[in-house]
Amino acid sequence: MNKLTPTITTGALPASAKIYVNGRLHPEIRVPMRRIDLHPSAGEPPVVVYDPSGPYTDPDTLTDIASGLSPLRRDWIRARGDVEEYEGRTIKPADNGFVEGKRLTAEFPVNRKPLRARDGLAVTQMEYARAGIITPEMEFVAIRENLGRDAARKAARDGESFGAAIPDHVTPEFVRDEIARGRAIIPANINHPEAEPMIIGRNFLVKINANMGTSAVTSSMEEEVDKMVWAIRWGADTVMDLSTGKNIHNTREWIIRNSPVPIGTVPLYQALEKVNGIAEDLTWEVFRDTLIEQAEQGVDYFTIHAGVRLHYIPLTVERVTGIVSRGGSIMAKWCLHHHRESFLYEHFDEICDICRAYDVSFSLGDGLRPGSVADANDAAQFAELETLGELTQIAWAKGCQVMIEGPGHVAMHKIKENMDKQLEVCGEAPFYTLGPLTTDIAPGYDHITSGIGAAMIGWYGTAMLCYVTPKEHLGLPDRDDVKTGVITYKIAAHAADLAKGHPAAQIRDDALSRARFEFRWEDQFNLSLDPDTAREFHDQTLPKEAHKTAHFCSMCGPKFCSMRISHDIRAEAQKEGMEKMAEKYREGGDLYMPVDEIAKD
């Protein structure tokens, strides 16, 4: 599979080095972070930032997608003594959409037997947490959340967290407690040992998810693997593989074996492929088989649309945009055809049994989310939310980790109600929302219409934000769209962290702002979410190397640079005290370069 390798983007981001922090309780763990080094003239320590990009950005680690990533969690999982290796399910033609011959893509070259819980045990992080056990995964995420800080920050906290309980410093015990209470999850299937643990919860950094997948119309497996690597390079914390169509099993295997982030899926999509796309032909048996298949592969969380109940469907009939969730509409069709309650709802107990045996987290799907601002916060949406709350309690009773999916399309004044209701109804299980889009009138820019809503709902308490790309509603995202979606959602998540008062969030803002104020252009680029674009935009107007240290930029030119002027003011004030500044200014010559000298450049 060497032909694939060159398409994978590797290498560090500018001025960045991968560093690893060791555990204390579990000295063997190595928590990756990205250290951004500043110019020596800054006189400042490097800035350490959260880094979900995995080994691909570590020049000291060779990656080969035909081998997959190193299974860093394998020994932790086995050491717990509660799992067994077994002969997994055999791949069936249906798993890859009945594709044959040349159109069937290659199986992943390495075959590994799956693990599952022994004797009906729960092997979930929640179950360990309740038993008082701090797993390596828990310590891993505790270190990760502190962004390299050894101890609580001394400075006063700022922010409004709407009742969240963000600590000054995250301890492994705090993580354990949050997971035991169901307020946070670590999506970590025992069959995805390659993943670097991460935590999703209101009292931690806001996370983002990037969707990708093949569909009936376009895309290839190679593109999808690279899209995953590309998405995490720019900051995606989890990736959902929403593939439909052919080769779905094989593509997913390639993705999981190479993914350092949790992978989520909507198993219903694959189940539907197995019954040739006829929703009415879906059965619990086909669905169950798909859950096992994906659990054995290592999917970390499942979207399960078990809240779409038969009697809620009439509530959607008067809507402007009906049911816009694919999973929701498939289940609605099934329920109506059979005039029966959803098999997902009826078999929810059994789904929990599967999830607890592999530690697959639930992402309880919002099949009745609004698809337009007209439909936001309506009876159908909130009826389903009540059911999701009920299902949360069932899953928790089985020791399963749970998060709750949320909308959708919601105008700004209705966003907070979503968060408040979710917290109340779902017992503070983490909320995971798609946007929300705050207006419907800008297809082509829905990363922005939704980025606004995402930042706000993240501030109010949503734990993970599902990205939206510029192509939403219009087509399949390409590489650039994925990057734009990820960066937009990193902005939303970070803006939320700042507003919530996360104790370390503002470190990066302040470092970048100081770099800006001190005309350290390289540092400004390197500290930004997208150094390549920042540099490129700057260089479009001022390409010369000398301009990287120029005390002005192209926006105002040298004569008008406010930063430069206020820098002069500050320098004077520091030297002389403010009261003497006026006199001094009169004496000194002008610090400006003559404008004509610049115009010549």
Place this chain on the structure above:
Amino acid sequence: MNKLTPTITTGALPASAKIYVNGRLHPEIRVPMRRIDLHPSAGEPPVVVYDPSGPYTDPDTLTDIASGLSPLRRDWIRARGDVEEYEGRTIKPADNGFVEGKRLTAEFPVNRKPLRARDGLAVTQMEYARAGIITPEMEFVAIRENLGRDAARKAARDGESFGAAIPDHVTPEFVRDEIARGRAIIPANINHPEAEPMIIGRNFLVKINANMGTSAVTSSMEEEVDKMVWAIRWGADTVMDLSTGKNIHNTREWIIRNSPVPIGTVPLYQALEKVNGIAEDLTWEVFRDTLIEQAEQGVDYFTIHAGVRLHYIPLTVERVTGIVSRGGSIMAKWCLHHHRESFLYEHFDEICDICRAYDVSFSLGDGLRPGSVADANDAAQFAELETLGELTQIAWAKGCQVMIEGPGHVAMHKIKENMDKQLEVCGEAPFYTLGPLTTDIAPGYDHITSGIGAAMIGWYGTAMLCYVTPKEHLGLPDRDDVKTGVITYKIAAHAADLAKGHPAAQIRDDALSRARFEFRWEDQFNLSLDPDTAREFHDQTLPKEAHKTAHFCSMCGPKFCSMRISHDIRAEAQKEGMEKMAEKYREGGDLYMPVDEIAKD
């Protein structure tokens, strides 16, 4: 000047026609709107939207930038009998930055004598409003704000306006009252009769401004004129000409003569050019001369940084990013050098006398706005705001129209305090903010970091949002950047209108959502803020004409289209009643096209 004309973008947007609504009190007024026609299959009336793009999008109006636009307000202004024509100021070499010979660009070919108030009268919309006069300008904006609706909407209002008083239907009398109270302004210099009146106030649609201008480093006059036309094509409600450098007078004349939207400036920039960029050499006389020069040309609003007082400057010394407003830093330097109170503050009365003689509105500048989230809402910022409140009262006493500029860089949890304080301190004068940017870590994406803050502060009550382009902090925006900035801010403004509960805002969302749900792709494109981009994105995956009516898109493909499924559900429900739906579903065949048929496309 024929060489210029071809660079100007003209022509209607897709499926759009320019319509004009006549006045009742003033039958001669013709208020432009854009009518978007839908496909006959929609069975829906056209959607009428606000349209600041002027005659450039009216195929029935010939525009020639060497002649300028038709002076539609000329007769209204003269009919009031309170102005006189006079020999204006002569253009001096300093007005164009002392540029000579070939580098001096052409003067605008048509020379028109300026008007000013007779006998010290105030010729401002505020003064007329206080006198109980409903001017044509007031009726014009009343009609404009109603988006073609004849009467109040029957439907229940939705939204949270935080104490605004948005009426169900805007009457000319309501406009008059709001202007008399200082809660809204119509920026409308008597020497800019080409402008189509528009209103800025909390109880009206949220407006957006686009900045442009030449600078010392790049840009040409021709580009600037076209950028103005380009910006209003996509929805900019006003344009600020922030040119610095050479040819500043001549460029501005070309822009104003061709602008159907109000033009704002920061006169200090040109004044500084006149003293060769030496802030200390600025004098009241040079500044006053510049105000007269620009008032005679027709500038509709002046940013005046009169709130940067000498004793506030020390408050900025400990900031992370000092003073980031160009005007603010220039004044700070002047104050310190002379150790004197700002001449803008000391001569504010006289500035008011100029503004009332031409009806130039004030945009009281926030010279001490924060340039980083670290500096938000600090003592310097709020001290200046207090002064702006004091100046507002002085300007109002002189009959001048006033709006107040706001930040800047502000994390989400500190945004509302800005709005609340501004309303309280500045007597509800309209707020006009730059963003705010909700994080500092994304140069290259500051249209998005700021679009989030803009939507929120617009919701809270800001009347006009100053756009930020992707190039902010990095370089000068090009044509694409201007469009991206404008569309992003149209999104923010519209999201704010929706959340405030503007009675007509959701009409466009609902029409677009219905088009989406009914697979009327062309209607979906045409109703969007940027039809060209929406269509292009769609066509990247599904280019065929047949796909414009396809009942699916490339995202899910036909088998998974939730919209299609829920459409089926609705159709059945309408025909049969919900209770019979399940049975019906069993009988009917599948509506899906076989997936392979699509794959062949």
